[in-house]
Amino acid sequence: MVTEPPPEPPPEPQRFKRRIPEGDDRERAVCQRCGFIAYDNPRLIVGAVCLWEDRILLARRAIAPRQGFWTVPAGFMENGETPAQGAAREVREEALAEVEIGPLIGLYPLAPIDQVHMIYRARMTSPRHAPGPESLETALVAWADIPWDELAFPSIHWALGDHARTAGSTAFQPGTTPPDWVPTPLR
Amino acid sequence: MVTEPPPEPPPEPQRFKRRIPEGDDRERAVCQRCGFIAYDNPRLIVGAVCLWEDRILLARRAIAPRQGFWTVPAGFMENGETPAQGAAREVREEALAEVEIGPLIGLYPLAPIDQVHMIYRARMTSPRHAPGPESLETALVAWADIPWDELAFPSIHWALGDHARTAGSTAFQPGTTPPDWVPTPLR
Ligand SMILES: [Zn+2]
Ligand SMILES: [Zn+2]
Known part of the structure; x- marks a missing residue:
């Protein structure tokens, strides 16, 4: 179980710039050299x-x-x-x-x-x-x-x-995140 | 609703090669120039x-x-x-x-x-x-x-x-994909 993505060098900052690709409606990391869009989804x-x-x-x-x-x-x-x-x-x-x-x-x-x-x-x-x-x-x-x-x-x-x-039931909705949860740094 | 990702130029094939990054256990698309790992998750x-x-x-x-x-x-x-x-x-x-x-x-x-x-x-x-x-x-x-x-x-x-x-209930498990489903091209 990992709450953070596996070790990953960040995209070189000079290469990937955040901008809204054509036909999209929000900023994505776009490669300044070739236009590759690094979609980052949940x-x-x-x-x-x-x-x-x-x-x-x-x-x-x-x-x-x-x-x-x-x-x-x-x-x-x-x-x-x-x-x-x-x-x-x-x-x-x-x-x-x-x-x-x-x-x-x-x-x-x-x-x-x-x-x-x-x-x-x-x-x-x-x-x-x-x-x-x-x-x-x-x-x-x-x-x-x-x-x-x-x-x-x-x-x-x-x-x-x-x-x-x-326990013992199969007819229930999955539980969810408590509304008062706030992320805290884990080490 | 889109079943395919939005239009996206594929990573230049000569730049991204599939290999197993160090400490990982499966192939990822890795940039041959800078080592950027393009994790592609569901x-x-x-x-x-x-x-x-x-x-x-x-x-x-x-x-x-x-x-x-x-x-x-x-x-x-x-x-x-x-x-x-x-x-x-x-x-x-x-x-x-x-x-x-x-x-x-x-x-x-x-x-x-x-x-x-x-x-x-x-x-x-x-x-x-x-x-x-x-x-x-x-x-x-x-x-x-x-x-x-x-x-x-x-x-x-x-x-x-x-x-x-x-309908009318809030105590049930979500439905799932039928076991006999196979993907078919949609246009
Ligand atoms: Zn590029
Ligand atoms: Zn690179």
């Missing part, structure tokens, strides 16, 4: 609250941001996959676990940072789990043992709450 | 089935793709907005109508074209509507008068069906 983060019996699969992050903090498996959705497929892929990559994806627990817009987080409920198909390259450790924890003060991102907190609120 | 389309009493707001497209066909207001989500705000903006831009956004009717992944369509139910706050610059005309139509054979995009069809299926 990014989707997909992940899952994964259950084995009534324990929840958490992973401790091996990488920035929020190295050492706990998360549910989640990360940037990639081209060519559905959000559910992306969530299952992140579970596989970060916690070496296999899941069946269930209902959408939460759909959390983070408008100030141009992200939308989509977190599903998932059922592990076996209790096996282990840290992938982006995780220090993984654990199946009971609700009472969730390390609330060591969660990596606000949306993980919200998703765990929305999971509890909707 | 795009979000946001829109709304807008109701005045029990009639539905449709707009006839003035632009490609699917010029002349009918749609519900929808388009690319922009940075700095939530999906619901984006949907309300598209209603304003394409049909000059004001709405209150309600539940998420459908979340339709179109993995082969790297899009996710999110369609909400919305209530018009007045019966006023009129074509914006991207529409030829707008209309409030009864269910029986929906021009099913002249709808612009499959996701519009699905969203109208999922709206009918969930």
